[in-house]
Amino acid sequence: MVDYSVHGQVAVLEVNNPPVNAFSHNVRVGLDRSIDKAIKDTNVKAIVICGKGRTFPAGADIREFDQPHKEPSLTLVFEKLEKTTKPVVAAIHGTCLGGGLECALFCHYRIAQKTARVGFPEVQIGILPGAAGTQRLPRLTGLHVAMDMITSGRHIFAPEALKYGIIDEMFTGDVINAGIKFAKSVMNKPLEDRCLMNKTVKDADQADQIADEFMSLVKRKYKGFEAPIDCVKAVKASATLPYREGLKMESRLMQKLLLSGQSAAQRYAFFSERAVSRWKMPGGNFQTAKPLPIKSTAVIGAGTMGTGIAVCLLNAGYQVYLLEQNQKFLENGVKTIRGIIEGSVRLGKTPMAVAQKAATLLKPTMKYEDLADVDLVIEAVYENLSLKREIFSKLDKLCKPTTLLCSNTSSLDIDRIGTATKRGDKVAGMHFFAPAYYMRLLENIYSTQTSPTTAATIMDVGRKIGKVSVLVKSCQGFLANRMRGPFAVEAYFLLEEGSTPQEVDSVMENLGMPMGPFKTGDLSGLDIGYKIQTELAKSKGVELSVDSKFLMGERISTLTRTMYDNGRLGRKTGKGWYRYEKPGGKLATPDEEEILERLMYSCINEGFKILEEGVAATPEDIDISWIYGFSWPKYLGGPMYYANRIGLDKIYQRICYYHENFPYSSHWIPSRLLLKLSENKVPMSQWCSGTDSKL
Numbered sequence: 001m002v003d004y005s006v007h008g009q010v011a012v013l014e015v016n017n018p019p020v021n022a023f024s025h026n027v028r029v030g031l032d033r034s035i036d037k038a039i040k041d042t043n044v045k046a047i048v049i050c051g052k053g054r055t056f057p058a059g060a061d062i063r064e065f066d067q068p069h070k071e072p073s074l075t076l077v078f079e080k081l082e083k084t085t086k087p088v089v090a091a092i093h094g095t096c097l098g099g100g101l102e103c104a105l106f107c108h109y110r111i112a113q114k115t116a117r118v119g120f121p122e123v124q125i126g127i128l129p130g131a132a133g134t135q136r137l138p139r140l141t142g143l144h145v146a147m148d149m150i151t152s153g154r155h156i157f158a159p160e161a162l163k164y165g166i167i168d169e170m171f172t173g174d175v176i177n178a179g180i181k182f183a184k185s186v187m188n189k190p191l192e193d194r195c196l197m198n199k200t201v202k203d204a205d206q207a208d209q210i211a212d213e214f215m216s217l218v219k220r221k222y223k224g225f226e227a228p229i230d231c232v233k234a235v236k237a238s239a240t241l242p243y244r245e246g247l248k249m250e251s252r253l254m255q256k257l258l259l260s261g262q263s264a265a266q267r268y269a270f271f272s273e274r275a276v277s278r279w280k281m282p283g284g285n286f287q288t289a290k291p292l293p294i295k296s297t298a299v300i301g302a303g304t305m306g307t308g309i310a311v312c313l314l315n316a317g318y319q320v321y322l323l324e325q326n327q328k329f330l331e332n333g334v335k336t337i338r339g340i341i342e343g344s345v346r347l348g349k350t351p352m353a354v355a356q357k358a359a360t361l362l363k364p365t366m367k368y369e370d371l372a373d374v375d376l377v378i379e380a381v382y383e384n385l386s387l388k389r390e391i392f393s394k395l396d397k398l399c400k401p402t403t404l405l406c407s408n409t410s411s412l413d414i415d416r417i418g419t420a421t422k423r424g425d426k427v428a429g430m431h432f433f434a435p436a437y438y439m440r441l442l443e444n445i446y447s448t449q450t451s452p453t454t455a456a457t458i459m460d461v462g463r464k465i466g467k468v469s470v471l472v473k474s475c476q477g478f479l480a481n482r483m484r485g486p487f488a489v490e491a492y493f494l495l496e497e498g499s500t501p502q503e504v505d506s507v508m509e510n511l512g513m514p515m516g517p518f519k520t521g522d523l524s525g526l527d528i529g530y531k532i533q534t535e536l537a538k539s540k541g542v543e544l545s546v547d548s549k550f551l552m553g554e555r556i557s558t559l560t561r562t563m564y565d566n567g568r569l570g571r572k573t574g575k576g577w578y579r580y581e582k583p584g585g586k587l588a589t590p591d592e593e594e595i596l597e598r599l600m601y602s603c604i605n606e607g608f609k610i611l612e613e614g615v616a617a618t619p620e621d622i623d624i625s626w627i628y629g630f631s632w633p634k635y636l637g638g639p640m641y642y643a644n645r646i647g648l649d650k651i652y653q654r655i656c657y658y659h660e661n662f663p664y665s666s667h668w669i670p671s672r673l674l675l676k677l678s679e680n681k682v683p684m685s686q687w688c689s690g691t692d693s694k695l
């Protein structure tokens with residue numbers, strides 16, 4: 001767990017716990033022993049700490065947070081480093097995060113490779129840097145930088161760390177050699193001034209003002225999250241309390257956060273985000289199928305979605321042919337793409353070099369023939385099956401045989417799009433979420449014909465463009481919109497029954513969603529729901545009228561049509577739900593419990609049907625889709641995790657109740673899987689892919 005070697009007068013302690021050298025209990029024991037050994041060895045005059053393989057330790061072992069804590073604690077081990085009279089050098093490469101950075105802050109010196117990153121990401125798993133990080137970083141950088149790094153969790157590269165004084169020097173080449181060389185250069189220098197616990201915080205006199213500034217920032221930016229607030233309190237203590245008292249405060253806040261449900265849910269989300277990359281489908285999985293190389297791509301349609309998708313591809317270094325049928329639309333699309341990228345450069349989110357390269361990679365065109373040699377096409381025209389089939393048929397005839405043809409459809413059956421071609425194995429869905437350049441979820445969809453190689457390739461492209469990708473089987477609405485369907489429909493029904501959009505929205509916002517269903521509808525455009533409803537009716541051979549209340553025996557809301565006919569399409573027309581006039585008279589106090597249950601339990605029920613049918617392989621696929629597709633608050637873990645927390649039996653009973661009361665909404669027909677799991681009291685660890693068992 002810790003490899004010990006002596007090079008002349010320098011002891012090298014190399015943490016060896018792949019993949020990220022996390023400080024698990026065994027590592028803490030190994031490090032503790034190695035430090036004692038180096039201190040006792042009279043031939044050793046300096047100590048170097050580093051990580052084997054890809055990184056310096058990337059933090060405590062998150063999997064251990066749900067188990068009883070075993071001594072020695074990180075702080076206890078690290079304190080030996082600062083106390084020794086031999087200089088200790090942290091030689092950093094890779095990602096020095098959390099407990100890893102805390103270890104480095106107990107060392108007398110820190111040096112790092114230029115490409116190394118340091119940071120305190122604890123806040124993202126609902127905790128704070130609990131091994132003295134909140135007390136030691138401000139003593140190096142001052143309160144402002146420490147508050148920013150600790151409340152945001154952002155990683156910074158070595159040059160920025162050098163600027164703040166977090167590291168003393170940058171090096172190139174081998175970590176051990178650099179560490180030894182540096183250790184030799186500081187061997188006989190006094191150490192008192194190198195011990196952070198002896199230092200004061202330079203901007204301590206502004207503690208109140210800085211803490212107030214960050215407190216209001218985190219309350220606004222991370223609404224509902226507990227950890228950022230406690231991070232501010234702990235960092236402030238570094239300036240207002242003596243070191244040891246500050247440590248006690250940090251420890252109290254850490255224990256509180258560790259016991260909070262938010263941290264457990266955020267850790268679940270951390271592992272789920274990784275679990276969904278281990279996809280599977282009939283005939284293959286992430287281990288057996290290999291992605292094809294993709295260099296050049298094409299996006300068909302330069303509207304909101306098409307331009308957003310093009311930005312994702314361009315930023316990742318793919319060549320993109322942007323195809324439109326009309327010169328004006330094409331020019332507008334190019335302008336939009338440039339605007340998005342330039343805006344991102346201004347905000348410091350996209351490096352200038354990436355933007356300059358993106359400009360050379362964009363190939364606007366009105367000719368389908370230009371797409372003949374691309375490796376991947378993503379079609380992003382409006383939701384119309386006949387139009388999409390026509391485009392796919394054309395592409396099939398024109399593109400080289402290996403080109404993958406994908407659709408950004410949000411609901412149409414991929415099988416029905418694939419059958420317009422003779423290469424169904426190379427046809428799939430790549431459903432981006434608006435705004436495509438910003439939202440992290442990519443819903444990849446396989447049809448009955450899609451090959452595992454195609455799935456592997458689109459999952460790989462998703463990773464390369466920085467998305468969290470889930471893979472699901474094609475069905476009406478796929479995972480995200482199918483599950484979102486009952487959520488949206490129930491919201492409309494609630495309106496028909498007397499609630500207001502504000503009431504419904506505020507219930508969901510109080511739960512932690514950044515926006516309720518009506519504000520979200522205004523943002524995405526209320527014509528989308530109308531078009532989906534009309535397409536569905538058309539596919540069933542039904543003509544809907546303005547007051548149709550049923551479609552094939554299923555209750556539908558008349559409001560969808562009303563809003564559309566009145567031109568209230570949301571933000572884009574300047575009027576949607578939030579300029580909708582309230583009907584006269586006073587409304588009764590909203591039944592918040594019913595709003596929450598009808599919106600959440602209906603889609604949770606759908607989630608279990610999605611699992612039952614194998615549309616999604618695991619509850620993690622569903623939860624991650626909600627976190628990254630619908631901004632579900634990570635601290636609730638995702639709807640399936642949330643359902644498990646509430647209790648499947650309670651959920652099942654309430655679903656039966658609503659089924660009795662709303663017999664015309666098939667989404668209330670209880671899921672068989674939910675019944676089975678709740679009757680048999682099956683713990684989530686047995687119906688998820690294993691993420692939950694790690695907590």
Ligand SMILES: CCCCCCCCCCCCC[C@H](O)CC(=O)SCCNC(=O)CCNC(=O)[C@H](O)C(C)(C)COP(=O)(O)OP(=O)(O)OC[C@H]1O[C@@H](n2cnc3c(N)ncnc32)[C@H](O)[C@@H]1OP(=O)(O)O
Binds near residue numbers: 129131
């Ligand atoms: C309740 C009673 C009170 C009890 C008192 C207890 C007192 C406890 C005091 C504790 C003090 C702790 C102090 C410390 O401040 C806390 C921490 O350090 S928390 C951890 C901080 N670090 C992180 O959050 C880093 C998280 N990891 C990452 O960001 C990334 O993994 C990476 C390091 C940037 C690498 O990214 P990639 O190369 O893309 O690789 P992956 O992300 O796919 O990861 C590979 C693999 O490793 C697993 N993993 C990563 N980090 C950790 C970790 N810290 N612990 C455990 N496992 C980790 C990851 O899950 C992947 O595995 P897979 O899930 O795919 O199996």
